[in-house]
Amino acid sequence: MPSSDFCTSRVPSITVILAGSVLLRVALIIYSEWHDAHSVVKYTDVDYRVFSDATHFLLNSGPSNQAQGPLAYKVSLGDPYTRETYRYTPLLALLLAPNEWLHPSFGKYLFAVCDIINGILIYRILLSFILPSTPPHIQNASKVPQGQPTTVEKASLSRASLLAGLHLLNPLIFTISTRGSSESVLATFVLATLDAAMREKWDAAAVWLGISVHWKIYPVIYGLTCLRAMSHNSSFLSWKSVRFSVLSAGTFFALGGICYLIWGMPFLAESYLYHLHRLDHRHNFSPYFYLTYLTYPSSNPGLDTTPALWSSALRSPLVSFAPQMLLSLGTGLLFGVTSRDLPFAWFVQTTIFVLFNKVCTSQYFLWYLVLLPLILPQIRLTTLKAIACLLVWICTQALWLAEAYQLEFLGENVYLGLWARSLVYVLGNGWVLASIMKHYNVNSL
Template sequence: MANNKWPKLNIVFRVVSSIRTLLIFSSVIRVALILYSEWHDAHSLVKYTDVDYLVFTDATSFTLTPGPTNRAQGPLGKWFNIGDPYHRETYRYTPLLALLLSPNRWLHKSFGKYLFAGCDILAGMLMHRLLVSTILPIARPRTDATVHAPSSCQRHPTTSRGHLKADGDSKISAAIPISETESCRATLMVALHLLNPIVIGISTRGSSESVLTLFVLLTLFCALRGRWDATAVLLGLSTHWKIYPVIYGVSCVGVIATEHQRNGQKDRPRGLLPRMIQHIDVFVTAKTVRFAGISAGTFFILGLSMYLIWGYPFLYETYLYHLHRLDHRHNFSPYFYLIYLTHPSIPATSPLAMWEKLIRSPLTSFLTQLFLSLGSGLFFVRTRQDMILGWFIQTAAFVIFNKVCTSQYFLWYLLFLPLLIPHLSMSRSSFIKYLACWIGTQVLWLSQAYKVEFLGEPIFRRLWLCGLIYVIGHSWVLAGITDSYRVGVQRT
């Protein structure tokens, strides 16, 4: 009966019947698109390659070919025969990215695209490993309200490697069998990421987001296994690469503190002050201090090394620029219009009022998103098992309330969705409503943005209202996903 009910899906299941098949298929798609991009760029005025990739390539060229006006400006820069990647305007990334793409210059101009596509594939392999070994063995059994897979996944159970978080501390215990159905389901979850057109397009067009994606997944992989020293190092590296992963440190410290508290449970003292002292004592332990020290140390060692070679341009372009950046160009964030109205480039007829200065200040959005991101990390994460939900909520809140938001930013939290789905209990109707809202609010905004960008219609206020609808709609979807989360239970 299932075959008749899901004929088209059965074909998809056969195509991605194993992780090996999916990885090969995903790799072929990416290689084909990269080859096509070279032909397309040579024959079309509208380029397939992202402009950021050209910025990366130019920065690499400046780094590898120093000149009289192009030298690393750090205190130790004179000891290295190396150029300044920030000589390329709009390059606002770590110099490690420019060095990583060195083969663009001496091997092939599309090397970076292949590297980014390769990071996609490695991320898919890591997702599958997490699903099979950690997530699916403890996921809550699906209810009647959940969409059931077609019969191509309904095979006789076989044994596979898997691990179960058996106790309240979410420790990884002995391996248990995992059925063929669960293995197939894991492959399908990975397919949601690897076959996502946005993910494919971003890496094959030359965006470096997939490198950070891999770093974040590696950080999560180690955290779920309680390898906190490795987690701290990877978190420091991820934060050096792009600053936003720093928000995950709060949930990591919370889990470490909770595990320590359970291992040495004490009676709750009486009185407000003693309780506050005990609460602080829970978070300030040798393990949490060690984690924070290693993570911050990794970040500062990398940053100091870059500063000593490339100097203040590294510090400003990579970090400080984003603190006072005033982006008045239209984007999903409704902040854009308020910044646009008070932007310094627009002559003011009178001095700005206090509320106008407050609106224009980057701290207005930064403090809001920081409070929500850090607060949700502490509130929703109690054990390692909750970290996937917690990181998803933290990232989504950070993106939704960021002062600048483009479609590319959505990938930061969609990365966790394939790992979160097994823990969601959601009816078909709810799933359709949330998906329609998530897509519909974007389509509504894009319809107005098109009129502004390409037709030149002065409808900024209407576009701003669509930005507000986007924030409300995506916040509602986030709340719905959070409400449908169910903690995994042991199978009987």
Template structure:
């Protein structure tokens, strides 16, 4: 009774929205107080990197010191009064991010945090709008048109009701599902600490919103923007092409239907948007932009402990001999294999693109297709940290209405997902804080984590309606 009375005010989306805004503002104010008094900072180190990059961007140095060195300067002789954000070591993002948080330098140091928190809120609103206007009405209508089945009494979710939901019921369910994002501690803690993931999430949701409402030109443009910001959303393009093709998966002519006027237009417009943003950035900032934003991630070797199944092999072959070519006789075949981007890239992209083609052939299934693609991409990435989980948790509220699971199954899946992380973190604590040599056992727990996540994903694929 007490719990029900506490949750009753949150049944209104406005109340959820207001509560989530207050949480974020409170945490940002707290972060300023905490950081000024504690050696261990609340603010993420990445936020300091963003702020420093913004400072370098706005304050070019004399002559060639901290000056944008793109072709516009050398070929055309144009004087560009912009600095080089990559003067800040470890800044490996698009220059547009440094430009976005530039008010940190001349307005208020926490401007970026408020901006990232605002993107969080807008993401929650987009999730709510998608649920109310597209996903829940579609799920309700599809369920109402299906005959009852024997497992209906064990199922949960609006798709298993025999009658279509009313507007009031849809709004109530949308509020509940969107609260999973807006009131998620992992989401609001990461944005208020200064991580920029919410900006990318906004671009991804705008792409999905345009796709589900069949505004394909807008979707293509936003996909190009998303991919420029961070490269992984490129896999969503395959699911969009599959949805646009209109073909039936498994038919003999399905692969031929992937190439038509609509899919070609979508691909070209998306590629053009991605290309024009990169060309502009390259013309201004030159090779450092390409190296730090894209090329670095291809040859990146991160030997620090993380969830990736590849981390231990990278650790064993670290540090890389940067000055020697990969085909040097001094490098063993094993080292070459571990340092090759293809080792992780091939299985990762094969699974991600295949999932997009298979699950994306119906527009209504795009959220689930993107979810499966993202989980696979994160699980089999050569570097995997907790921050990457936000990439697929963003899509979770949008696909929950389509799952046909019992409460027991739902708690099992959530429990396994949390337990796997706790299982890994227990060993990571021994390595990070106690200094014990547990690299091998930590990697073995990482393998258990990957296998467990794959099991949860397969069960969700079975349960998806």
């Protein structure tokens, strides 16, 4: 038996992996309640408390907490943006309504369910497109009894289970969702978009993309790639591409319009406009944080010695936005030749978007990690090179986190050292991405 067949033959079925993934997440959520009740350092992410507070404000309107949209008087809902630092769609707060009347941890269970759905979608895409069960060169498939899977089909099932398991049992994935981050919900929308696009159900893909962009703006980068893929045998500007654009934009504006009619200007200001002028001087993986920190407006104008023009240039969103979007959109057009190339194109686009974003935290890594199992079969890295890529990806983060700990918990002035490590993070992750791009087997599909 070939070594690859030996390895895949020992992989549990997808049913076993899904059952284990569910039990793991339920156990962690139950543990989180005990841990939070007995420890000063909480397991639950602060974002989950923000979501829960926003839900409370949304469901309990009052004189100082009312939705401010033109049609707000018809629904009697509160304003989720009464909760400071809530910068998300009101639909997220509405989705977590059972937190108020069922159980405070409902949202965590919901995010965990989305994790499981994501694993199922990854498994489905792998079997349908990435791991064809019967390649053209297999000639003896007809010799297998009807209704029985061929050897090749069994190998595909095992490989799909293994790759879906890499996502479902990834500690970063299940820890972030059980701590109360909503990133798994967005990942579900993105994977649903990808699944529909690879099946060339472009109307469904357009609607899912509109929902994704409403939820969080970054998936807009996938739109141009979809247009490129659907027009690989025809003109870029066609009725099909126009229809896709109208449906996608229409879904986005319809959802935004409904939210505006109910919640008014606070919805636009906090969900979208805030990110255009956001100045986040708190330390994060992005090296831009240090430039923002140095030029951040002082509460005492007399202490701000940075020249106004230079300060304004450094704080301009274009400093990060221009290279970020140019590279993200450019690589999407370069690699998204057909619908089957979309997983790789989206992975490269998303990684670049995260790498060059002006704010970057560990949660952002989930944006591209959810696509990683879909491209691994097409990456022809040697074992040594693959291990090197994994070590560089992990070690650059560990190097940064060690310095960030000194700043965050020990209060030491290590801003310059932390910025240097942010540069190492960018260079290291850039090398990993370049290695993956270089070894992508474009003809494997």
